[in-house]
Amino acid sequence: MAPTDRLPVVQGLLIAGEDSQFFRLTWADSPDSAYAGTPDPILLTDVALTVSGPGGTQPLVPLGSGIFTIILPILPDSTYQLSGTIAGAAISATTRVPGAFIVAQPAADTVVITEATDCADFPDCHIPIDLSATGATRITIEVRDSSNTILQVIEPVAGDTVLTLIPFKNFTRLYFYALDANAAAFVYTEEPASSVTGGYGLFGSALLVRKGLRWQ
């Protein structure tokens, strides 16, 4: 059961409307050696990858240990390709960005949760939602605190009209993602499916709507 060669892991989620896109490139761990929990970053000298799309072709630029970025406009309903090599091995992947994502409810930029009314079903708090997406495989909602740590992940299904939150007052942000098929098969799944040929990982895309969260 000895593993084969080292496996490059590419993880990048293109988010439409963002100025920069970020990638994380690491080596997979071997099951035959002690598991450290901290992935081994791929050296920038081993990386020769580009992302191509309607806005042109951009190379991945190193930002730090295993973290890379590209500056490329990501447009809804558009297709992007990842191609190049890592340590000489060919890597490729394709993603199709979802077409549209409307968060009709909650409508305000900042969601206000009133304990007396929204948390009557304690320990759950409920807020109405009305979400619709085109070209997306899944919608995922992250609840983050002020330091951007993800504290709760919610996966509504079609027809859901209520979002149930755990009443922690340090929850300050809501991130609504409409994920493409690649991201839906990889992010927050027990058995992620890779969309990267020649390696393992995610080359996916999403439409993102951010909301503030205030408790009173």
Added chain:
Amino acid sequence: MSRIAGAVLLTTLLVGRASAQARVEGIVVDSATAAPLPAARVMVGARTVLSDRFGRFVLTDLSFPVELLVARIGARTERVVIDAPPAGILRIALVPRAIQLADLVVAGEGDPSLVGIGRWSIPVGEGVVPPVGVPDLLRELSAAPAVTQSTLFSARPLIRGYDAGEATLLLDGFDLPNPYHLGRTFSSLPPEAVEQVSIATAPLDPSIGGSSGAAVDILGRTGPATDRTGGLYLSPVSLAGWMGGSLGGTRLFGAARSLTIGSAAAVAGKKFPYGFRDLYLSALPTHGGTPVARATLFASHDRIADADGGDAMAWGVFLAGVRFDAWRRENDKLEVTAHATHFGEEIDGLEFDGQVIDVDNDLARAGLGLEWSHAVGDQRLSLGVDPEWSRIKNQVTITSGTLTPADEDVDRVALGVYGSWGARLGKLRTNLGLRYDAAGGVGEWQPRLRAELPLGPKWILGAAVGRSARLVHQVADPRPTGDLVLYDLWKIAGADGIPPARIDHAQLSMGYRRGAFLLQGALFASRGGGMLEVTPPAARTIGGTTFRIGDARTAGLELQSGFEGRRRSLTLSYVWSRSERDWGDGWIPWAQDRHHLVRLMEQERLGRSWRASILVEGLSAAPLTPVDHIVRPGTPTGDGSTGFELPVYVYGIENSARGKATFRVDLGLEKEFHGPWGSAGTVNLSLTNLTFGPVTPIRPEDPADLLGNGSRPLRYERLFDVPVIPSFGFRFEF
């Protein structure tokens, strides 16, 4: 078609020419209860016929005086000498005898016949098979070397390298869908309602359709002609009661069973969140002591309550069937059957493994069967037609996760047509048949040929080749504790590019008997396509379907020997087998493929009323999909977050490694007692898995366990550990 019609006409003429010869029409019954005994072998010289489901048989072309040898598992072999053709129906009463393990190998004194090669008959409720926790009808099939189970806790029979869904289950000859209790750990037909369960490996008799593999034939009990019988059986799991008798010439039998703890709770006025109820009824109208029809009714219902007392899960099976001879004259018989079955399951928002499951499934069938048969001398011709209507509603909604959804609601009409011709050519007994099944624009021809050659009084050789097909798939789940333990998925051939399951089978068999030693062996192989199973999560691709379609091939050697002595009886089985699948990327081992099986069963009488039994079973390792890499997902975003998640595994080639072997030892002890007014009973104690395993396959540890584990590599661990399981049973009957 014209060639087939010509062959049928020629056969009819050949068969008809001998019809003027002397004949014997008879019925084989139990001497104690007068119940008709199906599947008894009636032999005249090298000729053998089987009694039908009414215990009846016809022998023609006889020269008197003639000696009949009548044998059946669980009965003393009877020799009957007839000097002249009997005026009426010859009645042959077989005296029951204690069944020994060795009877499972080659039954019958002085008869090495393998009529129905690759077939095992297992009497139920006789303590033949060492008790495993609680007696279970389908678990006892493991007395046949062709059968394994995925784990100690599964009642689903895996037969010669195929999933249980490829086999058909018949109750009194009627197709019985999905008779399982919670987690498919127990079958829902009470052993107390069953006289015998047989397993027939493919290729099957042409009259059996709806199976691409084997058939499990369950024969229910009938009431006695005189007197009354009844009893109770109590175990930690279930409480069963049964009663039989005769009313106006009709023999009646009924058995009911429920969950022991549920029954106790109900008596105490409490509610238990899980319960089941099973009911079996049979009626056998007779005319002049000879059965003329048989009616069967079976119903089973399981329910799991939610926190509010409502139904979180409920499922059940219903079967009603009737069989009668519409016409019987001389050597001809027209048998008519009618049946209606229903399997339904509902799951209402069950939360399982972080997923929410809603299921609304119905599988309803109603059909007729007509079979005309003509038997003269060594020849028998049968023609049959089975029209059937069915409704398949398969609605499964999954909220997130990897479970497999479904959305089908189809009404359809199916037709099965078959013909078979059996004859003896010198010493060679042959049976040539052809079956055609059609539904929804899909049709499958299934030729089947069986032949047997007795080589003196001790040896017999057999061969069979044939095709079996299935037009409705019960999608298999390759994992030992897979998702489909919760609900069923069906796919219909001809819709959405789904092919029929079609498998070509071949086997060579031999049987040998010398004194107290018996030996049976079989070489088998098969090749087929249209296998459907749930794609394991590790093999799923983006945009791919959650189930997959592929080819199958199997091969193996089965050897089973038996020894019967005055106090001791044992069987020793060894099986070497291969079962592989090709899902489009080349052949890989089937998930339940075990290369070697060794199984020893021994039974010993201790004094006048005690009996001890032991089962020792070793299975070589099941396939394993190895972990090639470990990845820690974490997708960077513009906010600097990487959203670290738990480690995940990157798997290597599916089933390209082997896990670890499994081994178990079970012990049983039984004490018979006799009570007042002819009553009797048994008390049994059993210890299952005496060696504390290992009884389950291995898998990679939970990825979450990798975090903070210090500094060690990935471990593979048993699916679960099983301690020794003590159990008891108390049986009382009158």
